[in-house]
């Protein structure tokens with residue numbers, strides 16, 4: 001059997017409709033300046049699918065800093081992995097400033113958030129240790145755990161009673177193995193927008209001996225009085241032992257970081273395979289991140305504008321009778337009920353007739369029958385954008401309830 005046979009037989013859960021969906025639903029191209037309005041298929045659309053929370057992606061100060069850094073250093077410098085030949089004063093400066101911003105002793109840069117998280121998990125646990133994690137954990141957490149040779153116990157999403165049960169099991173297990181326990185949650189859950197129950201999780205530290213790792217990809221820059229994250233929002237920074245942030249969202253860049261106690265970060269520096277065996281972040285990314293971090297600290301107006309848009313959008317959608325779940329963050333899911341065929345028709349209607357572009361998730365990513373339209377408000381949206389979108393969503397919901405959308409998956413074939 002040729003191992004490549006599978007490539008034509010079955011492209012997997014996401015790829016199975018590739019012929020019909022590629023270029024429109026999957027791998028769409030958004031063109032023009034990154035903003036609230038961009039070009040899709042030659043036409044201007046209102047965009048709600050970019051994690052450009054603070055609107056920094058195309059901010060003139062950011063563009064200038066990126067351009068100057070690229071002119072000064074190119075994309076190559078520094079060459080090699082940090083440990084070998086890829087170290088620089090600016091990498092270290094960014095780490096010091098990030099650590100201070102999120103209230104930790106030290107931080108270490110990660111080339112990508114995803115790979116970094118995989119590697120943090122891989123290096124901080126060994127076969128004697130037990131991982132306890134939330135059932136809705138991001139793929140990077142699940143993939144980090146795939147490298148773990150020891151036990152892992154899952155608790156249903158945000159179910160603290162069940163977490164306690166898993167911690168009891170984990171404690172028993174580690175008493176036998178001599179290992180420790182790592183609990184992993186997200187700060188903001190990126191699909192549903194609800195928050196990891198950090199306060200309740202941290203409270204369990206009085207009963208159980210564990211360390212807590214928080215993936216705050218969506219919370220860094222958006223949550224907390226200073227935008228320092230979901231643990232700042234809950235006032236539990238000192239009890240979150242490892243804090244993970246990415247530059248790919250609020251910072252509108254690329255890369256990420258892990259922050260915590262100095263001795264732990266030092267250990268990670270010498271053990272994270274994603275950093276030891278991969279080239280250092282290029283200088284424009286580092287200087288660009290320093291600029292963005294400076295703006296996060298000194299220009300709270302971006303975060304304030306974001307939350308003005310978030311509140312207007314979420315309140316308006318609720319008032320219009322739409323179900324936005326339990327979000328407490330900028331991530332705004334709109335739940336509708338129907339099949340995959342209807343989901344694709346709705347997306348098409350929104351894009352072609354309302355010129356609204358948002359991400360859509362249906363089965364198998366969410367339960368059968370749920371259609372999740374995910375809106376990401378940003379500081380560059382306007383209140384007019386919000387009013388227009390609420391009206392459009394209300395109309396779409398009414399049409400869905402009146403069975404105006406085809407349920408037939410084949411109906412998308414002609415798109």
Ligand SMILES: Cc1ncc(COP(=O)(O)O)c(C=O)c1O
Nearest residue numbers: 112113114138140190217246248
């Ligand atoms: C919760 C979460 N963790 C980690 C990541 C990965 O971050 P990056 O895009 O920097 O690889 C993402 C991004 O999609 C995310 O949503």
